Amino acid sequence: MSGNALTNAESEPGGFARFVSGxxxxxxxxxxxxxxxxxLGPLAGKINDVQKNDIGAWLPKSADSTKEVVQEQKFQPPIFPGLVVFQRDGGLTDDDKKIVxxxxxKLTDPANATFKDKKNPTVDEKKTWAYKFSTVVASGVQEIPAPKSLAVLNIPIDPGTAGWNKLxxxxxAINDExxxxxxxxxxxxxxxxxxxxxxMKSFKKVDGALTYVTFGVVILILLLAYRSPVLWILPIFSVAFAYTGASGMVYLLAKHAGLTVNGWSAFVLPVLAVGAGVDYAMLILARYREELRRYEDRxxxxxxxxxxxxxxxxxxSATVAVSMLCLLLAEMNSTKGLGPVSAVAVGFSLIAMTTLFPALLVIxxxxxxxxxxxxxxxVEPTASGVWARMGRRVAKRPRAVWVGTTLILAVCAVGLSSLKLHPLNGAESFTDKPDSVVGAQILQDNGLGGTGNPIYVTMNRAARDEVAGKIQSVPGIVTGSVTPPQGLPDVKDGIGLLQATTTAPSDSPAGRDTAMAVRAAVHSVPGADAHVGGWAAMAKDSATAASHDDKTLIPVILLVVFVILALLLRAVxxxxLLMLTxxxxxxxxxxxxxxxxxxxFGLGGEDNSFPLIVFVFLVALGVDYNxxxxxxxxxxxxxxxxxxxxxxxLAATGGVITWAGLVLASTFGVLGTLTITFAAELGFAVALGVLLDTLIVRSVLVTALTLDIGKRMWWPSKLSSAPEPDGGTLEAARAADDGVLVS
Structure with missing residues (x-):
């Protein structure tokens, strides 16, 4: 130990600590x-190239709708139906019909394209037009019968390897045409x-804002916490390195190791990398500042x-990473893929903040x-700061404090009964009313709610006629709509494909019930090996898988986090108690x-996967502060x-934990600016939970429990039975002055 240290009552740093600061x-x-x-830097920008946003990247593999998709792909690629709705009150005019x-x-035969504003289109312009509509399945473009005030074009789109961005x-391009x-x-x-x-429009709007707001908040907090105009640069620089490295690694794993990256996990990657990285940086920075008062040599x-x-x-970081990796046990592929991506983000944040960041500080x-x-x-200023005073207040009546706090939180938890878990329909999926929602409402108002999103059924060819009869007999199926999809062969590799239109919108409870009734009917046909898919069936299967994941993963994550805490604190x-809080x-x-x-807020409900995702983030991140x-x-x-x-x-860590919590809450709070309901709800719930953890659970509840229980907190370790110094009694803690932290 350094000869000019103010105390020698601690063990010596090991090789790792010496290496990063040597x-x-x-x-x-x-x-x-x-x-x-x-x-890794050049690879980071390619992460969008390896995203998989097809149906298989989201649905559970064991679901009946997933099996249908596998069979349907013998006939056609995964199709995203696009519906263009033309409406004029009083009826469409001849000029309107010419536009339709x-x-x-143009979409069925690009040779009909006129290339607006150009009398003699160049080859490049033709290529540009062809590219814009290259994923439209021309053979499936058709006009759907509709009331005279409407014209509806069904435009099936195969996004292919371009993914959702191509959609x-x-x-x-349709609107431009x-x-x-x-x-x-x-x-x-x-x-x-x-x-x-x-x-995608909503995500693109917030992408830049998320980065700027997050970094802006970090800079502001570091300025307030350390009152230095230059200190903030180092955490930002280190976080940027961590995020870049994590993105490059995720790309490599997706490209060569089979890691599934979808739009959601790619969006969460920077949120976790920045949020967790700043947390770790602030904790190390606070401890470094404290040690600089005790050691002359930096x-x-x-x-x-x-x-x-x-x-x-x-x-x-282990708690967060392992909790996220538990998501690999999920049935929902979208949830499963989130785990490894999040673990990589947290892992790089840990590495950067325990190597690069300390090295930069000592340089x-x-x-x-x-x-x-x-x-x-x-003198260490935290010894007489806000959190030192808070601790003394809690120490006056710790049992009353923790009992009262527990009751208040328990009352707040009663609001759980207000959750409305179900697959969100198109309107419920947005906090505003974008163009797609307005169009869907027009279709529903005109009795065309099921248009464009049919039920698909695959079966053994020999059973196709019997299966078709079963489908048509189900209430809620439009008469005469049970047909092979337009422009496709009737049979391929011994498999038949049928589609059917529901009278109710496919994203409504009635539409999902109809799909389940069709599934029950066709499964009753002996030897048909029939599978039912389509958007209604997918939504139902996703909801079932999400409910299963809730019941399976929440206990597993709690157990994993408990084991990590027990090993860290050498106690049970x-x-x-920390897990309960x-x-x-x-x-x-x-x-x-x-x-x-x-x-x-006036929102319509929560997706079935919402509680699990909130739980993972809050438990993994909330335990951090404890x-x-x-x-x-x-x-x-x-x-x-x-x-x-x-x-x-509490006095030593109170300030840094509070600031770190504010950073993380602000990072997730930016999600609340999205017009996508799931993201907005997730951002609000996680931000609120982080604030509760930092300001109430950690500072009040955990501190009060520790003061009340005393050394028994460390049971069954030796510390729970060892004689305590004079400060071990509650009376001594209450009487302690607010001067110097004992080191």
Missing amino acids: RKSKWVVLVLWIILLAG DGLKA GDVVT IGTPPAGLKVHVTGAAGNAADS HEAMAHAIHRAGPAVFAS LGRWVFWPVKPSFGS LAPL VVLSFGASLGISALMFHGP IFLMTRIREEAVRNGTRRGALIG
């Missing part, structure tokens, strides 16, 4: 990161393709900071804290959220007793 090895760390980024016929002619391109319609004619693009295009100070804060950071020296530099031998009682916080935040969703607090309390308990250690731990 006088020479810090430069090695920086060079290694530059080499790593040189390799013209678009249909958006086609929808944009139509141009500005004549006065009184309304044109809307709806159907699955229209919904997907509107979703390299020695950083070695001790990593040595003492490292276990909490490693345990925190630059104390001046980065300017103008409030932590000088050797100065403390981890058990996190579950209580989850229930309260979800309960409050449900009341807000169906009250002031880990940061409890590891410090245990460290101090060895020297000062558990109750006095609780006050010291």
